[in-house]
Amino acid sequence: MVDKKLAGAGLRGQSAGETALCTVGKSGSGLTYCGYDVADLADNASFEEVAYLLFNGELPTKAQLDAYQSELTAMRDLPEALKQVLKLIPASAHPMDVMRTACSFLGNLEPETDFTAQNKAANRLLAAFPAIMCYWYRFSHEGVEIDCTTDEVSIGGHFLKLLNGKTPSDQHRRVMDVSLILYAEHEFNASTFTARVCASTLSDMFSCVTGAIGSLRGPLHGGANEAAMDMIQKFSSPADAKVQMAAMLDRKEKIMGFGHAVYRESDPRNVIIKAWSEKLAKENGDTSLYDISVACEEFMWDTKKLFCNADFFHASAYHFMGIPTKLFTPIFVCSRVTGWAAHVMEQRSNNRIIRPSADYTGPEPRKVTPIAQR
Ligand SMILES: CC(=O)SCCNC(=O)CCNC(=O)[C@H](O)C(C)(C)COP(=O)(O)OP(=O)(O)OC[C@H]1O[C@@H](n2cnc3c(N)ncnc32)[C@H](O)[C@@H]1OP(=O)(O)O
Numbered sequence: 001m002v003d004k005k006l007a008g009a010g011l012r013g014q015s016a017g018e019t020a021l022c023t024v025g026k027s028g029s030g031l032t033y034c035g036y037d038v039a040d041l042a043d044n045a046s047f048e049e050v051a052y053l054l055f056n057g058e059l060p061t062k063a064q065l066d067a068y069q070s071e072l073t074a075m076r077d078l079p080e081a082l083k084q085v086l087k088l089i090p091a092s093a094h095p096m097d098v099m100r101t102a103c104s105f106l107g108n109l110e111p112e113t114d115f116t117a118q119n120k121a122a123n124r125l126l127a128a129f130p131a132i133m134c135y136w137y138r139f140s141h142e143g144v145e146i147d148c149t150t151d152e153v154s155i156g157g158h159f160l161k162l163l164n165g166k167t168p169s170d171q172h173r174r175v176m177d178v179s180l181i182l183y184a185e186h187e188f189n190a191s192t193f194t195a196r197v198c199a200s201t202l203s204d205m206f207s208c209v210t211g212a213i214g215s216l217r218g219p220l221h222g223g224a225n226e227a228a229m230d231m232i233q234k235f236s237s238p239a240d241a242k243v244q245m246a247a248m249l250d251r252k253e254k255i256m257g258f259g260h261a262v263y264r265e266s267d268p269r270n271v272i273i274k275a276w277s278e279k280l281a282k283e284n285g286d287t288s289l290y291d292i293s294v295a296c297e298e299f300m301w302d303t304k305k306l307f308c309n310a311d312f313f314h315a316s317a318y319h320f321m322g323i324p325t326k327l328f329t330p331i332f333v334c335s336r337v338t339g340w341a342a343h344v345m346e347q348r349s350n351n352r353i354i355r356p357s358a359d360y361t362g363p364e365p366r367k368v369t370p371i372a373q374r
């Protein structure tokens with residue numbers, strides 16, 4: 001019998017194509033990238049190794065990784081014209097709109113002229129996104145025009161240094177690295193499917209990624225980490241969290257950061273980022289927000305059998321590292337661009353335009369009544 005939750009609207013439970021990139025809810029802990037368990041990658045690899053894996057199908061050797069990191073580092077700076085555009089975007093804009101506009105604009109300046117340039121386009125976006133986010137944020141919020149290059153080797157460290165203007169701790173660098181690994185790829189989720197649909201028309205990489213950013217922005221998808229933060233900050237204690245969440249459920253509100261379209265009992269990314277959130281809370285000497293988050297997790301499981309997805313403990317973990325809440329979902333972009341681009345490449349390698357059918361529910365065929373008689 002078909003699981004009710006995996007049937008019905010939203011194409012739930014239906015296969016919409018093939019992929020060699022990822023399994024969700026199948027083997028190992030429930031999430032694999034090119035055959036590697038995400039927990040194994042989070043323990044034993046860097047985000048750049050994962051990006052290389054997604055783009056090439058195999059983990060790099062040390063020499064390949066060094067070359068790849070050098071290539072990415074050289075692509076970090078932003079063109080002057082893009083900086084000018086970023087300066088025009090007001091502080092009141094949502095950073096996801098900034099990411100979408102900047103991605104699209106970079107596609108005007110450095111178009112992917114043909115598909116032989118797809119790796120270059122993907123790597124350019126991967127290298128440039130942290131600077132795009134931080135250049136706009138620091139100019140619009142602090143009036144500072146930052147240098148978009150840093151001496152940080154990792155993308156996570158580079159982002160933290162651009163954001164704070166100082167060298168991050170090893171611990172914060174590592175948490176960012178793990179976070180970027182956890183968010184990198186997730187099969188046919190809404191934003192990746194957007195990218196694949198766009199790719200299936202033989203469109204360019206920048207258009208595919210721009211569309212994907214728009215899909216990730218919503219609170220039912222990547223926007224949930226920001227929404228979860230807004231929610232937990234309103235709770236004054238674990239007991240208050242439970243009272244307020246019960247009221248939210250009575251009002252039939254969705255609790256952001258809980259539930260999943262595919263996983264049924266847990267999201268394997270949660271246990272990993274939750275452990276880092278706890279470590280960071282202790283390091284900060286204030287575990288109250290972590291304790292509130294744990295109370296939310298217990299309450300949702302006890303009352304609704306709903307579990308934390310990848311987004312929930314990312315909220316407190318990022319918060320403990322001093323990252324502004326509105327940048328939470330853009331960080332997801334900095335990571336998921338690897339999965340999106342890998343899927344675009346995969347779609348192109350065996351393409352047929354994605355064009356499903358619809359079940360018609362409208363009126364029976366009828367004749368146009370002349371406008372004067374309607
Ligand atoms: C990285 C990511 O993108 S992970 C997802 C991030 N999104 C969120 O955290 C937003 C909150 N969660 C949700 O809205 C949903 O769980 C989704 C969008 C992730 C999945 O949606 P669906 O596949 O439709 O969920 P599912 O079929 O499991 O829902 C089962 C029931 O639980 C309810 N439910 C699911 N999640 C939640 C939630 N977070 N809060 C309250 N109720 C929920 C549904 O409304 C549904 O109730 P019903 O049977 O009375 O209609």
Ligand SMILES: O=C([O-])CC(=O)C(=O)O
Nearest residue numbers: 185186188189190261310
């Ligand atoms: O798979 C999904 O539907 C959403 C998700 O967890 C992700 O994109 O990481």
